[in-house]
Amino acid sequence: MGSLATPFVTSRTVNPTPVVKPTGRILVVEDDPAVQKALRRLFETEGYSVETQSDGKSALDSFQASAPAAVVLDLRLPKVSGSDVCKEIKSIAPSLPIVVLSAASDVSDKVLLLELGADDYVTKPFSPRELLARVRAALRHTARTPDVQVVSFDDISVDFKKMEVKRDGQPVILTAQEFKTFQFLVRNADRVISRDELLNEVWGYQNYPSTRTVDNHILKLRQKLEKDPSSPVHFRTVHGMGYKFVR
Amino acid sequence: MGSLATPFVTSRTVNPTPVVKPTGRILVVEDDPAVQKALRRLFETEGYSVETQSDGKSALDSFQASAPAAVVLDLRLPKVSGSDVCKEIKSIAPSLPIVVLSAASDVSDKVLLLELGADDYVTKPFSPRELLARVRAALRHTARTPDVQVVSFDDISVDFKKMEVKRDGQPVILTAQEFKTFQFLVRNADRVISRDELLNEVWGYQNYPSTRTVDNHILKLRQKLEKDPSSPVHFRTVHGMGYKFVR
């Protein structure tokens, strides 16, 4: 891969808009230290946590250990070839999205990519933005939550797809963070959830505010959704433990 | 993913993958056995059932017999050429979506494809994800478009087929990009759509502008289509999330 001075075609500024703070960990497998570093920075500034490996063998080990949400994989690797790593990973975790980095010549044959089982690819030189976009798209696909899209209780109904909450048919405005919190609670109804777990799942590993912040959001949710916010029925406090949502 | 052998144990929201699997059958016409196999695997892991044929003649037979929901067709085929197969199928079933696989050189001109009657095409080398996306799009398109090419709200009426927008009976001029954006939003009405998703779907990966660009186009659409652009009713902002179109 060293044929190119830099894999980036442009140094344009990257997306300034981290839509929903991603919480996933990404495994980057790339032997060129410079590119590796660049990729790490790219993803980390976007809120992902990054694990890097330089060769196929350690990549496979690392993959087993760290359970990443997605893999970015250079095809040209020392020791174990990138193709083999790709196949290996796909045979273990078929639904784990893999985005392949490759020189144009590597993928001149369409057979290759398909057989590898890679989900998507980017040819060098590539724009950081494009890579980012493809990784996001890959993640979005697997993260699609066709779970339950509509939940109702009391006079409240929630539509997760529309991001809409109604009360007595009247729309209730929730902020993004409130909605995410609510969603997590609903999906884990009847279970006691500690503040720390909420911070992990809803806020992500990157930004880790104080546990007081959680209280505040619970407060908001109670004010907006409970009949009597001062004696909550759905958003219950479990003293010394955390919160529990019950329908 | 395997039921017990899953190497990942996360405390995260468990995704039991109850994905609503598509039920369609897809006819894959491809002479290279390796590619054929890979394509089969690709679609089958996505929940489609797959029928494969290696040459044009048997493809036509198979098509008659199995009535697939979509066709994936390699242009380079032995015996009967892919183009002829395409034309033939389209003459029998005009609304059956066909996605063509072709070398870049084959499709110097998109007009050719139109003549063929293909709905979409992917040039080699292509990413599996992209092919999947296009097939899905093709299926979605024909599935949800019985004849509803015209959408109306307020004093606005849109004709997607004619690419015409009217307001109070007066034609409104939308640029190509504006129209595409509008169309995507309308087709995904009531759903919150992130800027990134819009960029992916409307702009594509190749030219991946900044998310600011999306804002600008929304702005234009509001100016042209909202009664009061400063307090939009249809093109709604969802803070920290993206946009949502409601009729």
Added chain:
DNA sequence: CCCGGGCCTGACGCCACCGTGAAGCTTGTT
């Protein structure tokens, strides 16, 4: 061949909104 207009893109500044955490009060537990 040059010119001009339309469209896409992205920069900048303004503003509203929302997340955050401190502080004081209340509730619950022992």
Added chain:
DNA sequence: AACAAGCTTCACGGTGGCGTCAGGCCCGGG
């Protein structure tokens, strides 16, 4: 009663969204 944990208010700072503007590219006309 005393201490710990939770609740609520409030103010601040950051982030995201909007709208205007300017530069660049492409296409069509002169």
